[in-house]
Amino acid sequence: LIEEEMKNKEGMFYSLMGIGSISTKKENFYQAYIIYNRALQIANETEVLAYQSLCYSKLGDLMREQKEYVKARDFYLKALTIADSLNFNKERKDCYFNLAKTNESLEFYNDAYYYLGRYVDIKDTLFSQEASVRNLRMQIRFDLKNKEKEIEFLKQKEQQNNITRNFLIIGFVLILLVAFLLFYLNRIKQHSNKLLKEQNREIEQQKEEIGTNLEQLAATNTELAAKNQQITDSLVYASTIQETILPHSNIFKNYFKDSFVFFKPRDIVSGDFYWINYRKGNVFIALADCTGHGVAGAFMSMIGYTLLNSIIEEISDASPALILEKLNIKILETMHQHDSSHDDGMDIAICSYNLKNRILEYSGANQNIAIAQNGKLKVYNGDISSIGGTFGKKEEQNFTNYNIEITTEATVYLYSDGFQDQFGGPNNQKYMSEQFLSLLNNISQFPLQQQNDMLNLAFNDWKGTHK
Numbered sequence: 479l480i481e482e483e484m485k486n487k488e489g490m491f492y493s494l495m496g497i498g499s500i501s502t503k504k505e506n507f508y509q510a511y512i513i514y515n516r517a518l519q520i521a522n523e524t525e526v527l528a529y530q531s532l533c534y535s536k537l538g539d540l541m542r543e544q545k546e547y548v549k550a551r552d553f554y555l556k557a558l559t560i561a562d563s564l565n566f567n568k569e570r571k572d573c574y575f576n577l578a579k580t581n582e583s584l585e586f587y588n589d590a591y592y593y594l595g596r597y598v599d600i601k602d603t604l605f606s607q608e609a610s611v612r613n614l615r616m617q618i619r620f621d622l623k624n625k626e627k628e629i630e631f632l633k634q635k636e637q638q639n640n641i642t643r644n645f646l647i648i649g650f651v652l653i654l655l656v657a658f659l660l661f662y663l664n665r666i667k668q669h670s671n672k673l674l675k676e677q678n679r680e681i682e683q684q685k686e687e688i689g690t691n692l693e694q695l696a697a698t699n700t701e702l703a704a705k706n707q708q709i710t711d712s713l714v715y716a717s718t719i720q721e722t723i724l725p726h727s728n729i730f731k732n733y734f735k736d737s738f739v740f741f742k743p744r745d746i747v748s749g750d751f752y753w754i755n756y757r758k759g760n761v762f763i764a765l766a767d768c769t770g771h772g773v774a775g776a777f778m779s780m781i782g783y784t785l786l787n788s789i790i791e792e793i794s795d796a797s798p799a800l801i802l803e804k805l806n807i808k809i810l811e812t813m814h815q816h817d818s819s820h821d822d823g824m825d826i827a828i829c830s831y832n833l834k835n836r837i838l839e840y841s842g843a844n845q846n847i848a849i850a851q852n853g854k855l856k857v858y859n860g861d862i863s864s865i866g867g868t869f870g871k872k873e874e875q876n877f878t879n880y881n882i883e884i885t886t887e888a889t890v891y892l893y894s895d896g897f898q899d900q901f902g903g904p905n906n907q908k909y910m911s912e913q914f915l916s917l918l919n920n921i922s923q924f925p926l927q928q929q930n931d932m933l934n935l936a937f938n939d940w941k942g943t944h945k
Contacts (some may be wrong), residue, residue, distance in 0.1 A: 491520045491529055498536060507544050514540065531560035531569055538576055545943060547584045554580060571600045587699040591692070598688065605681075623663070627656060723783060725754050733761045733833070738930040742896070742937065749775015750894045751783050755790050759834055762790060762801075765892035766826035767845065769867065774822075781812060782824055782865075798828035798841035799879035802865065806843070806875045809866035823866030827892050831884075838882040838890065848915060850922035851888035855915060858882070889922055889929075897933075902940040909940055 494517040501510035514537050521529030538553035554577045561569035574597035581590035631653075638649050730737040739752065749768040754761065764786060768778035782805070789804045790796060805826070813820050827845035831838050840847055842860020849856050861877050898914045901907065917936055921929045 487520050487524055491517050491524070494520070495532065495536065498540075502536075502540055502543065505543075507540060510540055511537070527560050527564055528566070531557045531564070531566070534560070535569070535572065535576070538580070542576070542580055542583075545583070547580050551577065551580045551584070567600055567604055571597060571604060574600060585703065587696075587703050591696045591699065595692065598685075598692075602681075602685065627659070631656060723780065724751060729754055730763075733831075736926040738926050740897075740930060740933050744896070747773060747776035749779055750896060751779035752892070753783055753786050755787070757790060757796065759832055761831045761833065762796070762798075762828065763831070763892065764801075764826055764828045765845070765894060766824045766865075767894035767896070768824040769822045778822055778824060781809070782826070785809065785812070796830070797879050798830050798839050799877040801828055802826065802841050802843050802877040803875060806865045813866060815866060821867040823864045825860075825864050825894070827860060829890065829892065836884045838884055840880045840882060841877045843877060845894070848891040848893070848918055849882065849888055850891070850918065851884075851886060853923070855919040855922060857915065889926070891918055897937060900937065900941055900944075902942050902944045906944065 494513050498510045498513040498517065501507075501513060514533055518530065518533035518537070521533050534553045534557035538550045538557060541547070541550035541553060554573050558570065558573035558577070561573055574593045578590045578593040578597055581587070581593065634649060634652055638645065724741075727737070727739045730739065733754075733756065741748070741750070741752070743750070751766055751768070753764040753766075756762070766779065766782050768775045768782060785805055785808045786801070789801055789808065793800060793804065809823060810816055813822060815821070825844040827840065827842040827847050829838060829840045829847065838849075840858055842858070844862060844864045845860045847858050847860075849858065858880055863875065863877070893914075895911075898909050898911045900909050902909070917933070921932045924932065
């Protein structure tokens with residue numbers, strides 16, 4: 479910057495604020511954040527509180543653009559503190575409005591209502607101040623006109639002393655004209671005052687109506703917030719129960735030192751679940767995608783998880799295909815689907831790995847797995863049939879059992895369609911299976927913990943602000 483070379487800190491500050499504003503409009507949020515913080519540094523060095531308040535307000539706007547509402551609220555509060563100390567009413571008004579919008583986005587409706595009320599109050603104060611200034615200006619102009627008339631009158635009176643009585647008539651006429659003018663101006667002033675009173679009365683009525691509407695809105699928001707909180711609390715408690723039931727990642731590490739679980743429910747509770755069990759030297763692992771999302775899917779996931787534990791106890795020499803066949807029968811019985819129209823079910827992949835002979839058995843019900851070995855990724859497709867539901871009501875449901883010998887180091891991926899169906903990217907499209915398998919192939923050469931981090935990064939980058 480030229481101002482930086484000239485050591486003009488005030489010029490540098492305004493230049494940086496302008497650049498930061500342009501970066502924000504171009505959605506280059508990271509660059510805008512760096513520039514605003516540089517401007518804040520200059521404001522702190524110059525100890526100009528107005529500059530500091532402006533920087534915090536712009537940082538709040540930037541965070542709110544990125545839906546970082548907690549950070550935005552903190553910045554707005556700092557800006558408000560400085561505006562209060564300087565008694566800057568316009569900046570206070572902007573801070574109150576931004577805090578009301580931010581707290582609304584955070585669903586802090588009481589705080590949103592509080593700041594909205596403060597915004598309305600200070601807006602009225604500013605309006606009253608502006609009206610007072612306008613009235614004062616009108617009064618000054620009026621007084622100036624009166625003074626000018628008085629001066630003119632004195633001049634005429636002085637001239638009258640130097641002229642003959644013949645000009646007394648002219649002077650009398652001039653006095654009458656001045657009196658008429660004063661009377662006319664007084665009538666105009668009275669009319670203006672009457673209009674001003676009527677406008678003030680209308681403003682007061684509007685204020686009362688706004689106050690009434692705000693009270694109704696606050697009551698409605700309070701009721702909705704309470705109901706929403708009850709539902710959310712129930713779902714959070716259900717999520718806690720679901721997380722408690724699902725196996726901890728440490729259980730997987732007991733059998734597979736290098737392993738990870740990438741589990742990101744779209745809602746508070748999930749319709750996907752994973753399961754692990756150990757029987758006679760074999761480690762059984764399953765991943766299922768149940769019908770529906772949220773609460774409906776979560777109920778099905780708990781039913782499926784419980785039935786898998788029951789089946790593995792009942793069968794002495796289990797294989798993945800046999801487990802799927804038994805699971806299909808039990809889902810049909812449990813959900814009474816033979817004599818009802820319910821078609822809830824699940825897509826599931828089950829693997830059995832013998833720790834001694836390194837043989838992996840796999841069977842899938844409309845659910846695939848992928849194995850990365852020797853630098854290549856191979857996909858094993860399950861049978862085109864789900865557990866339960868319309869496809870599961872066949873009299874005999876048989877599933878294919880794959881035997882895969884693991885001769886060298888390999889990575890086995892069990893996955894649902896959640897990652898592939900995630901909307902996002904520049905055109906708000908699904909991630910799709912082909913792109914997902916390409917991602918697995920690209921990251922398969924890295925350690926598993928790093929793979930987990932890379933999957934998380936790719937998922938968040940693609941998802942962006944989408945749900």
